[in-house]
Amino acid sequence: MKTEINRKKLIEKLIKGDEKAYVYLIDRYYKELCDYASNLARDSFKSEDIVQNVMIKMWRKREKLDTTISIKNYLYRSVYNEFVDQYRKQMAITTLEKKYIEGLDSFVEAQSESQTFQLIAAVEKEIERLPPKCKETFLLNKKEGLTYKEIADYLNISVNTVEKNMVKAFSILRKKLKEKAYHFLFFLFGYKIS
Incomplete structure (x- = not known):
């Protein structure tokens, strides 16, 4: 895929499971999405995890893609949503950890x-x-x-x-x-x- 593929044709190929279209998508947007995720997460490792999760989920749910969407907007929105999901999980874990640590402290003292x-x-x-x-x-x-x-x-x-x-x-x-x-x-x- 040497030239820019039009949006609709790219999405149609993705829906059909065309791996070349998927590789093209990764080559075209991966770094850009990692930079965006890094601005959100402030962590380069976490940002790569976020983008990889988005790419994997998109591939798994490719049959549900809408050929009228902007794939770039879809990916950016998906990265943002993945960041928010991970942030919420981390906040829940942090609260749970604090309670657990308090319980362990009293356990160890006993x-x-x-x-x-x-x-x-x-x-x-x-x-x-x-x-x-x-x-x-x-x-x-x-x-x-x-x-x-x-x-x-x-x-x-x-x-x-x-x-x-x-x-x-x-x-x-x-x-x-x-x-x-x-x-x-x-x-x-x-x-x-x-």
Whole structure:
């Protein structure tokens, strides 16, 4: 696609699942959309996540595209909406984190030193027993502080796979650890939520 494709024809090709049209769209708008998202999010990594999410969602819902829309306006509006969605989720997490931290503080104060060491040992033992991929993903996130995107890049897997590994790790740990030890897990590895 060497020349500018007219808007209607581009959308029609996208609707039909033409991968060349999708690649053209990414080549044409990706950097521009990342710059826009970066102005909103003030974070270059987060801005790339936002744009990638928008591009993936647009491809998945391509059959519903309207051939009369401006694809550029559609993408900009989608980036803005994705930013707002992520911001709302982050705000909800921050409020929840504060309440959780307060609860953990009172929990830790109520434990004796020997109880604390027993909890640490129990948590570390169950983390070691996790399936290898879950364990690696979990430790990269919770111990090393890497984001899901950074883990995906480092392990050469998708962000979705990282999310699945984290969900699986937490599910296994929740089943294996008693309630006190499971809550203590967050104390050990901080409060980073990706």
